[in-house]
Amino acid sequence: MSASFPALLLRLVRNETLKVLKRRRFRVVLAVLAALLSLVVFAQARQQAAAQREGRGSDWRASAERRATQMERRAGSPRIPPAFARYLKYEAGRLRYHLEKGIDPNARTGPAFCLGFAGLGSVLFLPLLVAVVASDLVSSETSEGTMKLLLTRPVARWKVLLGKLVAMGLFTTLTVAASAALSWGLAGFAFGWRGWGAPVLTGFQLGSGGSLDVSAARAVPLWQDAIVSYGLAWYSALAVGCVTVLLSVVFRSAAAALGTMMATLVSGTILSRVAADWEAARWFFVTALPLPDYYAGLPTPVPGMSLAFCAAILAGWAAAATALAFVLFVRRDVTG
């Protein structure tokens, strides 16, 4: 490899970045992100206002106690699917532990909202936004005919694809960073921007008997928990990006690549709700996506999937997809 390879790669990444920005796809991503977050913040602020009017919000202890009791009752019902029952038991146990420690589990602050969005967003929303940019990277060159020029320049095909993958990583990072910044910034208007130092209880685990194991639970400052959570959300999003780039290599149209990815994400989410006890679901990357939730201790849909196992599943899918993308991209004939 020549000494100028890093310089060439930098120029290739610059090209890809320029194209993504000029296509205005990333602007759409940011706009959707801001719109959705505003909507959620607004809804939560209204909810809080309504609760305060009724006098419910004044005593968080009483409401936490009431919710915990409700969940325990429902978890015991035979009509509840097992995965949901596990979740209810977990939530009830979590609430009781918060009561014990005297920490309001639903304290609404900008930082708390930001932390919560890491888990919520990594299930479906962040993957979708990442896919919007990644699905376009290769397929648009094929459908617009520019692939012929791109691949007849004296730059080996694998280098061209590497430049695109680096650009994907760059925009994935920006998307995750923007969702952290926007969720805090927008929620701050409604709930205040302070509270990064507030203690968060984390590290619960659901024991084998179905009861909550609090022995590993610990209180950490919120900012610390947020850094880990967004790190994990970023890791999930990168895996989604790698799989989407493969789809973008396979399909000639960006719409087909994006559509396939959306269908996969949605059906994976449904799968982990309705067929949670199906053992094979654990090997599917969509099941492993909400890493921040699993880090916080939320039960996995299939019992026994540890955080490390989920991270390994995502790494495996990302590596396999990337390898296949390289093989297809380097070997295939460019026609039409």
Next chain:
Amino acid sequence: MEPGTGGDVVLVAEGLAKRYGDREVVSDVSFRLRRGEVFGFLGPNGAGKTTTIRMLVGLVRPTRGRVLIEGFDVRRRFEDALRHVGCIVETPDLYRFLTGRENLEHFARMLGDGAEGRIDSLAALVRMEGRLDEPVGTYSLGMRQRIGIAQALLGDPTVLLLDEPANGLDPAGIREMRELIRHLAEERGLAVFVSSHLLSEVERTCDRVAIVHRGKTLAEGSLDELTGGGARSLEELFLERTGGETV
């Protein structure tokens, strides 16, 4: 440098064949391209011209045969071979959401070594300097063709491959294109490969010609040689070689 490619020969196509499933689109194409000549690749639509061009520049992997550019095998030494080539395959597709200049900068960055410094002089050569900062989406086909040629020349190539450059141009545009091609071969010493299904165009523009029909090269030579010093027209020759099928 591989044997048999010395001197003036800049591109060698040797026994090229391409099979898709059961269908052999190209079965035996061979020719040589020399410095400073305009070479016509003449054949009816569907003769395998575009597939051949795609094999010349490494877009399509040949089933048999090989392509040497400045002595480098396109398959084995892709980057070394393609460093000497500029091309337009089929239509001059550029990034429509970028301006002409941004397109040229994009491809110059893929080349490095000061290619960006050539943008303005090349824009002047193809007479696009006035429209360079407008989006390509607003260009006419002829303008895109000219930016496409400027792009092809960015790397200071010795071989220029143009696929049906007269397609879709009006008579004035065709004439201008012909003059530009002649200029590049005569003044700059480029080997220019032009594929075409238009006999008259090839007769007017090219020094040497290969006739391709049903995936095979049937004849290769200078216009004088092939037409017997003008005794026969290229059209008669073409009809004779291809068994009377119309172009």
